[in-house]
Amino acid sequence: QVADWISEKLVASGIVVVSGLAMGIDAQAHKTAADKGKTIAVLGTGIDQYYPRRNKALQDFIAHQGLLISEFPPGQTARTDHFPRRNRIISGISQAVVVVEAARKSGSLSTAIHALNEGREVGAVPGSVLLPEHQGCHWLIQQGAKLINTPQDILEWFSINPAQAPVSEERQYLDESLANNRLFASLSSEPRTIDDMVQLSGLEVAEVMEKVVLLELEGLVAAVPGGYIKVGRR
Incomplete structure (x- = not known):
């Protein structure tokens, strides 16, 4: 703490x-x-x-x-x-x-x-x-x-x-509404690969890789065999 x-x-x-x-x-x-x-x-x-x-x-x-x-x-x-x-x-x-x-x-x-x-x-x-x-x-x-x-x-x-204090880009990203988050919206209970998320979200590969790890650290997505799944709001 x-x-x-x-x-x-x-x-x-x-x-x-x-x-x-x-x-x-x-x-x-x-x-x-x-x-x-x-x-x-x-x-x-x-x-x-x-x-x-x-x-x-x-x-x-x-x-x-x-x-x-x-x-x-x-x-x-x-x-x-x-x-x-x-x-x-x-x-x-x-x-x-x-x-x-x-x-x-x-x-x-x-x-x-x-x-x-x-x-x-x-x-x-x-x-x-x-x-x-x-x-x-x-x-x-x-x-x-x-x-x-x-x-x-x-x-x-x-x-x-x-x-x-300045506001970091990471904090701004975390404060976005998940309902309007294209990457989070591209995920479901079925595993999605990085390529799937790129195609569904319209984001670049580097941005998807960066932000999916951030979502994983927040407990909002989980890495599973075959890709990533949506877990929900922690």
Whole structure:
């Protein structure tokens, strides 16, 4: 919930969200940012690999709408030592790092420590003192990281007024009435291929491929054997 809240407010203010495409907070931050703004995913595998597999649709969407970065060659699968190396790139291309949740020993802390060493802004979201998954954030705050209560705490680092936020094309697309959405209207309970959707909607192939992934991320369509089907409003 916190990752979703922060990402939505940041991208609405024109900030790009960077993360590592892992399960949980990474994926949520990317999904919200990709839906409503811009995001960069730094991979711990080759750029043609999917890890974890559950994030395949999200990775494909970021490949079209955002940016994928990897220092590993195509074909390279995941290895444990790849992810600390990935984390230094996340901090290196970012102006600030915010840790939403972290145990005392976690990859998120390594990203934050890289950021501190590089002179970046670092913030951490506090949580219950009784839960180990928040102890890393509390340690960072003790070391001087800023306590993050709201997205506004982050926007202040960049002197950004949320009232001046631009509206992204992705947000405009999501706010369209589905009844007037040609691509969504071309789908049904029977599988439709990309070629079917191009023919029925009158849209270009690239636009169909881009928008069908966005609809899939929104839970409005599903990929099935033979193509895509309409699921309905989530």
